Amino acid sequence: MPACPICTSSRTVKNGRIHNGKQRFKCHECGRQFVEHPHKKVIDTATRALIDRLLLERISLAGIARATQVSEQWLQTYINKKYAGVSRQVQVTPKKKGRLTIQCDELWSFVDNKGNKQWVWLALDADTREIVGVYIGSRDEAAARQLWQSLPPVYRQCAVAYTDFWAAYGAVLPTKRHQAVGKETGKTSYIERFNNTLRQRVSRLVRKTLSFSKSLENHIGAIWYFIHYYNASLLV
Structure with a gap:
């Protein structure tokens, strides 16, 4: 030996x-x-670009490491750096003041164990389908306020918001521009459909997954990474 x-x-x-x-x-x-x-293996630009695309699919990190023939340790270091650099602000097409409509909803997730719940709060423009507001944290009034603050100013000034009956929305959103509705109305169908897309594309959000997040920073980074990709894809 x-x-x-x-x-x-x-x-x-x-x-x-x-x-x-x-x-x-x-x-x-x-x-x-x-x-x-x-x-020391040098990871070329093409492999890094492939990894960036695979991070947008429902594939575990171990699966990405096998497919691209890189070590899991190198991949984890690469992802830590990448997610840390992802912007935590929405990037949407400019809107003029006028009638705007958004749909809001919350998506359950967890980090490390199911006792550590992290709710993904989302707001979607019903006309353009862009995600225009994001917050990840608890499921209370303070979190609803963070979602509201994450919206571009024109939405906070003009948008009519459709939500479910979760009380936190009523405590934060302007009364005259907030409508709590049931699923049967179809007024929140776009955001509910996006929630399903998010679960199917971000492996750490899949129910009963083995690819759950162990780091809150990476959990948030992965969600923002996909949202930026999704909004950019609407412009193509």
Whole structure:
């Protein structure tokens, strides 16, 4: 067996293989895991672009690592940096003052365990189908206020908002421009359909998934990453 590169001990054993099939060893003395003749793999631009596209699909990080032949450790570091740089503000086409209509709803999710609930609050323009407001957090009046504040000013000034009967909306949205409605009216059908799209495209939101988030920062980043992509796709 090869000697440990850290403590030089010869008390090493085979310990599985790394992502590319190369033999991995473990040192009994210091616990170090290593491979013989390691080399640093340069991830090219094409592979990074492929990863960026795969992050928009219902694929686990382990699946992306296998498909692109990169290590899970490198992929996690890449994703941490990418999601940290995603803007937390909506990017929508400019609107003139006038009658605007939005539909609002909340989507349940969790981070690390189902006891740590994180609600995704969304507002959608009923005419353009753009997501115009986003907040991720608790499901209370303060969160509803954060959703309201996330809207571009023209929507806060002019939009009529259709929501379900969750009390937090009534406490925050302007009374004269807020209408609480049931699903049977169809007044919130677009946002409910988007909720389904979000669950199907962002693997960490799929019900009974094994791809759940362990980091709140990455959970929020992944949702914003897809929303920016979705809004941009409406302009194509």
